[in-house]
Amino acid sequence: VSNHDHHQLMHITHVTAEMAPIAKVGGLGDVVTGLARASLSCGHTVDIMLPFYECIPRHQITDLALITTFNSYHDGVWIPTEAYKGFVSSIPVIFIQPSNHFFKGKHVYGGSYNELDAYVFFSRACLEWMQVTGTQPDIIHVHEWQTSVLPLLYWDIEQQLSKSGLNGSLYATIDKVESSTAMQFTVSPTYLKETMCSGWLSSTLVSNRHKYFGILNGIDTAIWNPALDVFLPAKFHAENLEGKRLCKYFVQRGLGLASSDSALDMQTKVPLVVCITRLVAQKGLHLIIHAMKRVEQLGGKMIILGKAPDGNIQREFEGLANLHNEGPSIRILLMYSEELSHMLYAAADMVFVPSMYEPCGLAQMIGMRYGAVPVVRKTGGLADTVFDMDDPQNQEKANGFVFEGIDETSLDGALYCAFSYFKDNPNKWNNIVKKIMEIDNSWNNTAGKYIELYSSIKANVN
């Protein structure tokens, strides 16, 4: 990112419902932490505003202190609210804690409060806090639907201020809203094209093309580094894969997947496929279920680590877990576990990502960094980062196995190719593993594009 330091230094505030590792459910948590860390390291002032969920492990926050008490509006009343400040893996975080029941419960999502209400409250409370404390970031980066109301509230609050004579209404013109609100959706380049070509939002997106950008996410290499990862029983890097073999052995033993073959034999003959995902329709559930059967038929092992927010899906997978978990080749772990996810990426020969659509996708990038060869559906960010071994046009980039259809036959083809490669060419396979571990999907590569975008937005407003 250092080549972007000709830009002016900015104050960037991320407003978000997730942050890795203390409040992470999916990729959003990783993205916020990784992008914040990369921007900080280029010299920008960065902070993250996060609801103070009851489930956040306080011991992971350093120098936690109450900094402000203020009121924020919700549904006809002003709610006494506290703002705390602390550091999470060296990144400054402002925690917003209302005195009502919002954000209470054992998990980030799915508490007994109304989520829409709670996040509208949070979005507004962040703005109130900025006002009370006189904090004026250059950029407010809002993430996902939870905070999407913030830009509208921002201009509304600004307008009210103008009416009261506090602030020049000159500043709140429609032009300014148009040019500076954070309608700068960012997704992977392929996902951007896909969403403009079809789907119910396509016409809106096409007419706002000038504000719609395709920037790939990166992975936070401070969190995802197999050479230093504290969660791994053995560390490894591209030049020495012995630790990876140990991780595979350790994980398979722990889950009762080790076969009667000698340990070393098993490492080279039986591929281990992992799939780590939120269990929601977007992620290609029917293909995940089909893959279990197929992997078993092909003589491999498969581990699924996933959590289903939907009760019916949860029950379906519980049924499958009961069916398979005592068997010799499949394990279905229905939970969220950061620690297990690290171990599984490290243990895996292949990482499976069969999404129906994918704005970016981190699982394939993390998998590659940990030496797991990706088997993915060609969509969105997966199409931007994984290139098929047999694609003659992309031999240089070839780094995985790609299928296009959403049917089971397409998937079967890709799995068959991957398994043949693994079994027939151990040396070639090792070379792919080394190659993918050295691909740079870190934020070093892409944070600069966000910084440029921030600068151009800032220039528009000034």
Ligand code: ADP
């Ligand atoms: P999405 O943001 O749609 O969930 P991504 O692929 O962008 O998908 O990011 C998923 C992130 O969440 C990855 O870091 C992945 O390892 C993690 N993850 C998903 N499910 C689990 C789980 N059950 N346990 C631990 N980590 C998970």
